[in-house]
Amino acid sequence: MTVKVVGAMLLVVLTLYAVLAGADFGGGLWDLVAGREGTGRAPRGLIDDTITPVWESNHVWLIFALVIFWTGFPSAFAAVMTATALPLWLSVLGIVLRGAGFAFRKEVEGLKWRRLLGATFAFSSLLTPFFMGTVVGAVAAGKVKFAAEHSTLAVWTGTTSILIGCLFVAVCGYEAAVFLIAEAADRRDRALERYFRRRATIAGVAAGALSLAVLVSLRSSNSMLYHRLTGRALPLVIFAGACGVAVIALLLTRRTRGLRVLSAVGVTAVVWGFGVAQYPILLPGTGLTLSADAAPHATLVALIAVFILAVVLVIPGFLLLFWLHSRQLLESDTPPTSTG
Amino acid sequence: MLGLLHVTGVLAAVREVVPARAQMATTLGFHIILACFGIALPTIVLIAEYIGLKRSDEVAMTLARRWSQAMGVLVAVGAVTGTVLSFEMGLLWPGLMRRYGSVIGLPFALEGIFFFLEAIFTGIYLYGWRRLSAWAHFWSGIPIAISGIFGAISVIAANSWMNQPGGFTLKGGRVVAVDPVKVFFNRASWYEMPHMLIAAYLVAGFGLASIYAVGFLRGRRDRYHRLGFAIPFVLAAALTPVEFFVGDTAARAIASDQPVKFATMEYVTHTTRHAPEYLGGVYMNGHVYAGIRIPDLDSLLVGFSTHTKVIGLDSVPPADRPPVPWLIHLAFDVMAGLGSLSLIPLLWLLLAWWRRRSLPRHRWFWLLAAAAGPAAVVAMEAGWIVTEVGRQPWVVYRLLTTAQAATTNGGVIDTLTAVIVLYAVLGVATVIILRVLARRWHQGEDHAVAVPYGPPNTPAAGEAR
Numbered sequence: 001m002t003v004k005v006v007g008a009m010l011l012v013v014l015t016l017y018a019v020l021a022g023a024d025f026g027g028g029l030w031d032l033v034a035g036r037e038g039t040g041r042a043p044r045g046l047i048d049d050t051i052t053p054v055w056e057s058n059h060v061w062l063i064f065a066l067v068i069f070w071t072g073f074p075s076a077f078a079a080v081m082t083a084t085a086l087p088l089w090l091s092v093l094g095i096v097l098r099g100a101g102f103a104f105r106k107e108v109e110g111l112k113w114r115r116l117l118g119a120t121f122a123f124s125s126l127l128t129p130f131f132m133g134t135v136v137g138a139v140a141a142g143k144v145k146f147a148a149e150h151s152t153l154a155v156w157t158g159t160t161s162i163l164i165g166c167l168f169v170a171v172c173g174y175e176a177a178v179f180l181i182a183e184a185a186d187r188r189d190r191a192l193e194r195y196f197r198r199r200a201t202i203a204g205v206a207a208g209a210l211s212l213a214v215l216v217s218l219r220s221s222n223s224m225l226y227h228r229l230t231g232r233a234l235p236l237v238i239f240a241g242a243c244g245v246a247v248i249a250l251l252l253t254r255r256t257r258g259l260r261v262l263s264a265v266g267v268t269a270v271v272w273g274f275g276v277a278q279y280p281i282l283l284p285g286t287g288l289t290l291s292a293d294a295a296p297h298a299t300l301v302a303l304i305a306v307f308i309l310a311v312v313l314v315i316p317g318f319l320l321l322f323w324l325h326s327r328q329l330l331e332s333d334t335p336p337t338s339t340g
Numbered sequence: 341m342l343g344l345l346h347v348t349g350v351l352a353a354v355r356e357v358v359p360a361r362a363q364m365a366t367t368l369g370f371h372i373i374l375a376c377f378g379i380a381l382p383t384i385v386l387i388a389e390y391i392g393l394k395r396s397d398e399v400a401m402t403l404a405r406r407w408s409q410a411m412g413v414l415v416a417v418g419a420v421t422g423t424v425l426s427f428e429m430g431l432l433w434p435g436l437m438r439r440y441g442s443v444i445g446l447p448f449a450l451e452g453i454f455f456f457l458e459a460i461f462t463g464i465y466l467y468g469w470r471r472l473s474a475w476a477h478f479w480s481g482i483p484i485a486i487s488g489i490f491g492a493i494s495v496i497a498a499n500s501w502m503n504q505p506g507g508f509t510l511k512g513g514r515v516v517a518v519d520p521v522k523v524f525f526n527r528a529s530w531y532e533m534p535h536m537l538i539a540a541y542l543v544a545g546f547g548l549a550s551i552y553a554v555g556f557l558r559g560r561r562d563r564y565h566r567l568g569f570a571i572p573f574v575l576a577a578a579l580t581p582v583e584f585f586v587g588d589t590a591a592r593a594i595a596s597d598q599p600v601k602f603a604t605m606e607y608v609t610h611t612t613r614h615a616p617e618y619l620g621g622v623y624m625n626g627h628v629y630a631g632i633r634i635p636d637l638d639s640l641l642v643g644f645s646t647h648t649k650v651i652g653l654d655s656v657p658p659a660d661r662p663p664v665p666w667l668i669h670l671a672f673d674v675m676a677g678l679g680s681l682s683l684i685p686l687l688w689l690l691l692a693w694w695r696r697r698s699l700p701r702h703r704w705f706w707l708l709a710a711a712a713g714p715a716a717v718v719a720m721e722a723g724w725i726v727t728e729v730g731r732q733p734w735v736v737y738r739l740l741t742t743a744q745a746a747t748t749n750g751g752v753i754d755t756l757t758a759v760i761v762l763y764a765v766l767g768v769a770t771v772i773i774l775r776v777l778a779r780r781w782h783q784g785e786d787h788a789v790a791v792p793y794g795p796p797n798t799p800a801a802g803e804a805r
Binding site: 052053054056057059060062063064066067068070071072074075077078079080081082085086088089091092093095096098099100102103104107108109149150151295296297298299302303306309310313314317318320321324325328329330331 | 419750780
């Protein structure tokens with residue numbers, strides 16, 4: 001029972017990371033493709049305003065996920081860390097460059113440097129989700145072996161891995177664009193709203209197509225997972241699909257209300273669909289189950305206690321942060337720029 | 341054949357342990373400086389803001405606002421370099437996580453909560469200057485200072501557990517039962533926690549103050565610079581005697597809990613009464629060269645009597661002794677020496693205040709104060725060398741060797757190289773950014789430039805803000 005709870009906690013934390021930090025990463029994607037100085041000015045400004053006060057808090061979900069993973073399921077953690085070391089190092093590289101680039105670009109002087117650091121931030125925002133996707137893909141495809149002693153390219157460069165890597169990038173872009181539509185609407189900036197509506201639609205369609213492609217590729221790489229995704233996890237898969245279709249419909253009919261919630265619920269359904277499909281297997285490549293690898297009972301109970309404490313202390317903090325942010329009481333210490 | 345495979349497997353593991361340790365040392369040694377600022381800077385900023393609000397002191401408010409801007413940069417870099425360490429726990433030390441992840445993970449899980457609170461309220465505090473009411477803004481900073489302290493305590497709990505592992509039961513090499521409270525409050529936590537926590541305040545306090553001391557030496561002696569110096573310096577200087585006492589107590593505890601580490605720190609070659617104290621010196625082939633030898637002093641320091649028996653290096657076989665004893669000993673001497681020296685500016689400050697109610701005017705005081713910042717960083721790093729290298733060859737004291745914990749993956753030398761290059765750039769960039777901020781403040785300009793940038797439309801439009 002405690003094992004199930006800790007497994008569910010890990011999924012909850014991963015979901016929050018995917019939804020909240022995913023949108024921050026996606027912001028980097030749209031910054032990267034925002035074009036030249038003049039045309040890119042307005043969207044870049046909105047992206048920066050939206051991400052600045054919250055990205056560090058959203059990032060902490062990753063730390064929390066890592067800690068729950070290694071404390072609750074230490075052997076599986078060690079196996080993943082050994083077998084997929086290279087893409088994980090590249091994800092870390094992305095995290096360092098993105099955070100540093102983002103923090104530095106505001107303070108540095110000279111357009112040349114600001115542009116270099118901004119490009120670093122934007123480009124590394126692609127690096128991290130892609131390589132994390134390949135790691136998830138390696139696990140899903142059953143390529144991570146329990147007693148893995150070495151990392152090889154074959155582990156994380158299979159079709160499933162690459163597809164999930166691309167899917168992660170698309171989902172980040174999708175979430176970010178949806179969030180930015182709402183932000184633009186809050187500021188009554190019709191032009192920016194249209195701008196991100198277009199991008200949300202493109203990213204949403206791409207994410208949907210990639211999800212289907214992942215499903216098809218799993219059929220050959222991990223048929224057990226495929227059958228469960230189309231079996232007992234099917235309701236969640238269908239629900240996720242329905243959310244996606246509904247979001248696209250709202251986007252095309254130019255509605256904003258419910259957009260953010262629906263897209264977040266859709267992403268949540270995908271994460272939980274995978275979780276339900278995989279349960280009770282921890283690492284598909286090994287047949288290792290949650291309970292076989294779980295930490296001692298007292299550790300699991302302590303983890304649950306820490307999680308409850310986190311919910312009690314952290315969630316109100318987050319709500320306060322997001323509430324202040326949505327009322328535009330938090331702003332980067334920059335003079336207001338005219339958007340145009 | 342199988343035997344041969346096994347041997348090569350073991351050799352592969354041994355091969356990666358040296359670069360893995362070098363990488364851990366590089367990334368941790370870098371991060372810990374930022375961590376110190378992350379822990380202590382919020383308190384310093386809040387003191388300035390409190391003074392500013394209570395006394396309607398515009399100078400103090402300006403200091404608080406500017407310091408918080410620097411804090412924003414340092415916290416962001418600290419957040420990402422801290423993430424690197426979280427990944428490295430698994431990427432470099434999978435053997436440690438596989439065996440003891442369920443134990444050492446607990447303090448880190450608790451730290452997660454404090455990291456969250458720190459990040460959330462930093463977001464509110466840093467960006468709430470303009471639109472939050474003055475006192476609401478001040479109070480939004482309090483959780484940052486508190487969670488910084490508790491977050492640090494949690495991480496130190498994990499490290500002290502590695503030095504004095506306890507609170508779990510092993511059965512057939514597997515952890516089968518855990519007592520979370522005993523893991524957190526182990527035999528080393530009570531001295532490691534205050535020692536490192538105060539060290540963080542010393543690094544941040546002396547570090548920040550030294551910038552204004554340099555300004556003072558260059559003739560910038562207005563109230564802005566005097567107050568900017570006094571707030572962090574008084575806080576740090578007041579804590580030095582406490583740190584002195586805690587450190588001394590910690591050394592005595594190590595003499596009984598980790599005698600081999602202590603023997604290396606103090607060059608106790610063989611178990612003996614009337615053990616001498618060596619200042620400086622290099623230990624090679626069982627002899628101490630070029631050290632200043634003070635008879636009986638080590639025994640006196642350990643047990644308050646020259647007759648105290650001190651356990652020596654000869655108590656364990658050479659394989660169980662830490663490598664590079666001279667590094668550990670000299671690092672210990674540097675830490676203890678700088679710690680003792682840092683009492684001088686405190687006494688000077690007290691004397692000047694008692695006689696004239698003002699900061700000292702003598703040039704030597706300001707030179708000392710300017711040196712105190714870098715010295716605090718050096719002392720803190722030296723302390724980490726003592727505790728980490730001194731624990732070798734163990735990662736979990738007497739239970740798991742560092743070699744057993746290291747990754748079996750090849751290529752650590754490549755990530756090590758990448759890390760050294762990346763962190764060198766990161767370090768230089770951080771310093772440059774802070775200097776850019778300082779230059780902007782000198783020009784009386786507090787606001788950053790507008791963010792958007794991008795490939796220029798035309799060269800002329802490109803250079804326009």
